Amino acid sequence: MPKTSETVLTKGVVDSCNAADRRYDVWDSKLPGFGLRVGTSGAKTYVVRYRANGGGRSAPRRYVTVGRHGTLTVEQARKKAQQILAEAMVGEDPAMQRNARREELKMAALIDLYEKEGCFIQRGKRQGEPMKDRTKTYTIARLRHHVVPLLGTKRVSEVNVSEIERFFRDVATGKSASDTKIGHRKRIVVRGGDGAARKVFRDLSAVFSFAVRRQIVETNPCEKAVVRKTDNRRERFLSIDEIKRLGTALDELEAEGMNLKALQITRLWVLTGCRRQEIAELKWNEIDFERGLLVLADSKTGRSVRPLAAAAVKLLQTIERDEDSDFVFPADSGESFFQGTKKVWPKIIAKAGLEGVTPHTLRHTVGAIATSSGEALALTGAILGHANMRSTMIYAHVEMDPSKLAADRVGAQLAAALGTGV
Secondary structure: OOOEEEEOOOHHHHHHOOOOOOOEEEEEOOOOOEEEEEOOOOOEEEEEEEEOOOOOOOOOEEEEEEEEEOOEOHHHHHHHHHHHHHHHHOOOOHHHHHHHHHHOOEHHHHHHHHHHHOOEOOOOOOOOOEOOHHHHHHHHHHHHHHHHHHHOOOEHHHOOHHHHHHHHHHHHOOOOOEEEEEEOOEEEEEOOOHHHHHHHHHHHHHHHHHHHHOOOOOOOHHHHOOOOOOOOOOOOOOOHHHHHHHHHHHHHHHHOOOOHHHHHHHHHHHHHOOOHHHHHOOEHHHEEOOOOEEEEEEEOOEEEEEEOOHHHHHHHHOOOOOOOOOEOOEOOOOOOEOOOHHHHHHHHHHHHOOOOOOHHHHHHHHHHHHHHOOOOHHHHHHHHOOHHHHHHHHHOOOOOOHHHHHHHHHHHHHHHHHOOOO
16 A cells, blocks of 8 residues: 555455554545555544635644544444534634633633632632631532542533533442542541532532633533532521430440540530630630620631620630630640540430431521520520621620620520529
8 A cells, every 4th residue: 555545445445454564544536635644553543634614725634533443343444534624614714713612711610710710708708808718628528539530631611501500419329439548547528418419519510610711611500500509408506405314314424434534525516606716716815804705806607706605604704824825625635725625525425316417407406496495596696606796796885785695695505404503
């Protein structure tokens, strides 16, 4: 076979083409621009040759690979070649388009970019503010643990609505779940499930909104995806009887010698309705004993002032201060705060027989007890430190502040049920 020749390409002709000292092409006389390229190893590849910008002698010549012989038959390759040549005839440039797709951002790279430049609050009063460090850490971890394994190698433009819906189902059924050892007695355990799917779906939607703003994509495919974005269940909260069981369990565990810091943190979760880390990381200078307030320098919603129930104040006053630490609950070793509640919590709820209850359940419990006791929603919001109530807290220094009285009334009920003796 000559180095460059022209004939009607058939299976027989292709099979007769053998390797030579140099690569050569055999062009099809039936479809101009369609050919077979034979490499020095004998590999046979169907190619298309055309001139860009609609043709013309001065236009640059392009080559596009159609596919390997064996994977494609001659006729299948010829049909694909016809499509490519038709695109070139109307002024498109298939070779350049293919190169652009190869260079296009992949989902894994988009998440890298989002971590570097996109982790900001996208709506609400704090729009435009950076995410809290912990929020950013959890968000990026979810994206890396679920999105990267399932969608990371896909080009951003290839991820459409159906891909998003499939991704949601895959996370829900545990396809991204993993258990990876990362060091001595250290593991990263990633769990799937409906809750994980809903959380990472919200994260992924934020990533695509960022990509739209950066003009990386034109639309956010998450917006039209048909997925179950909420679980339609009421928030779990404890009844007074269940709080009594919790209080009894805490007393029994204290008598058994369980770490007192973990138990006192749990009691304060119940009495204050604070978020888990707001109590675990609490510093002495954030407690105003005189006015009965928590003045949190940096909560989830920024600076936050909360009324403290008298029962909570009394409990805090019983805690011995470590002069070498600013934290109310310092770590047993090192200079940080106590971080052992995660290991102790399962023992607490097992002892109380409260399966499925989380520290955040206690926060919902305070809100539920407050509203069911007749406290106004605004006062409940003040106790819990909701962001939309921050403006009202400038009056927290006023004596007999209604929110402080509400906190006392709610705290008294909870303290009685908890059996703290305060």
